[in-house]
Amino acid sequence: MNTISSISIVLAIVTVASGYPTGPPARSCASMAPSTSPYGHGAQAQTSPPPYVVTMDVPCNGYAAEKTYKMTLRATGNYEIKGFMCQVRKADGTDATAIGKFTAFEPASKGKYLACTSSKGAVSHKNRNGVNMFEATWTAPASIPSYNLRAFCTALHKKDTYWLKVPSDYFTSEDSNTNNCEHGQCVANATASACVCDTGYVGVTCNRVARLTQRPGRCDQTEWSVKFNEWKALFDSYQAKYGAELKRTDDD
Known part of the structure; x- marks a missing residue:
């Protein structure tokens, strides 16, 4: 084996071992995949x-x-x-x-x-x-x-x-007729914007279903807070509707 061939084989082995550092x-x-040929990573993507x-x-x-x-x-x-x-x-x-x-x-x-x-x-x-x-x-x-x-x-x-x-989450342009809130509305002013999620959804883009979950030793605060706000809104609506009548009953 001549010197040039030996050097080529050594370089190939080094490349296989190191991938593309x-x-x-x-x-x-x-493809956005690490090259598998001729001297790439030689492995499939994780699923x-x-x-x-x-x-x-x-x-x-x-x-x-x-x-x-x-x-x-x-x-x-x-x-x-x-x-x-x-x-x-x-x-x-x-x-x-x-x-x-x-x-x-x-x-x-x-x-x-x-x-x-x-x-x-x-x-x-x-x-x-x-x-x-x-x-x-x-x-x-x-x-x-x-x-x-x-x-x-x-x-x-x-x-x-x-x-x-x-x-990442998908995003739209200002020129489109949609917004980046999957289950909610985008509220914006001159300096900032944020998604206001529909009932039952959470996340920056309202892309996660809110669930009541109890984990050992702690609660999922985000999801509990969603339900708390729903219950509070319901209580406030009942109080506004029936509060005066209940007060008159107490006075009697």
Whole structure:
């Protein structure tokens, strides 16, 4: 075996062992999966619920053209973010086009831009150091698409353990006739907006069903508070309707 062949084999072995510690190659843009060929991670994506959460701070009344918003990828439990790729795409996942661009990220020592659709259409890791959270600034495009969007992140805990395209909640544009509250109404003023959820729903975007749950040693305060407010409103309505009559009865 000549020297060049020996060097090539050694380099191949090193690449297989380490995957892509400095970030995914551009050929991964469409699939957002760690490359499995020829020298990629060699593992399938996990199918269990992801230990990662992706959020966008787009207000409930929608995003505006060329405005900036914060995307956050956060690990839960004992998991870390050792590798990742994030893009903003069509919400239903049917289009691999990266929408808008990223213009900043934190920690700076962890991230880099990746040329997916545009030169800054995606952000990814540039080393294998573990972090608990990664934040990036996303700039909306000048031309607003007609469909809803989501941020999608593939996040890797270790070489053969990763979750593919973990989605954020969907978000709309200011020009659309809908809002980002799945079961509620968006209340907005000049400086802020928030979802007011329909009865029985909770969450920032009103996307979770409120349940009365009792856990060992503690109650689910969020869900109990929803029911408490419902009961209080019912009591107040009865008091307003029958309070005067009851007072007259007591006086008699």
